[in-house]
Amino acid sequence: MAQEIERKFLVKGEFKPEAYSSSHIVQGYISSVRGRTVRVRIRDEKGYLTIKGAANASGTSRYEWEKEIPLGEAQELMKLCEPGIIDKTRYLVRSGRHIFEIDEFCGENEGLVIAEVELGSEDESFEKPPFVGEEVTGDIRYYNSQLMKNPYSNWK
Template identity: 65%
Template sequence: MALEIERKFLVKGNFKTESHVSTRVTQGYLSSSPQRTVRVRIKGEKGFITIKGKGNASGISRYEWEREIPVEEARELLQLCEPGIIDKTRYLIRHEGHLFEVDEFHGENDGLVIAEIELKNENENFSRPAWLGEEVTGDRKYYNAMLSRNPYVNW
């Protein structure tokens, strides 16, 4: 199993001009338990299934297992997911040696924009782009699994 080390931030201002790729993402949860989530995702024309373990105390690290599956199977599995399918556009932005994934949410989460950066270790330094706002790492309400149950429109 791989260890995912990532930090999350709200986004302020214009980030899209720095993006080199954008992809529509649809995802749902077969299980959104805080102990483990099982996610089905369609990213562009590819399907994925992902299992994530409970995060550590800081919320920065947790175990993650992901495999590509046929997109047709992902579409079928989305029909079995809990209510609250996530719809977003993911933008990839390279900034001073790091890759930021910026998610612009649609539907019931419209207006929410979150950036994630994966790191090699929890203490790795990185340069913050001007559009990077408040850190929300470890704040469960910003987890996609939580946004599927309690969307941004309800806040």
């Protein structure tokens, strides 16, 4: 069983000059039930199907299964998704021996920027780049499946 171990942080400063890659992501959810989500993602010109399980108590670790699927199939599956689409640009930034994925959201989640780092274990140390702000690991408001239902623009 594949475990995803990651921590999430709000971004508090400029990160784009440090990015070595970026891609456009559009994703929807066939199921966004808490504890088990089924996501369809189109990242640039590739499609993916992802299933995620419930997070542990800290929100750091959960089951994740992901497979690349043909772009046409991903586009068709997007038609089956629940209302609400996540639209974002993902930037990759190296920090020490880790890579931070920084998601800059568009549409109804515009203004929200989140950095994630994947780890080998929950207690693994990592170098925080200067743009990393408040930790939001485990705060379900920042899960993409929740941002689809309650967009950042509604929080004000």
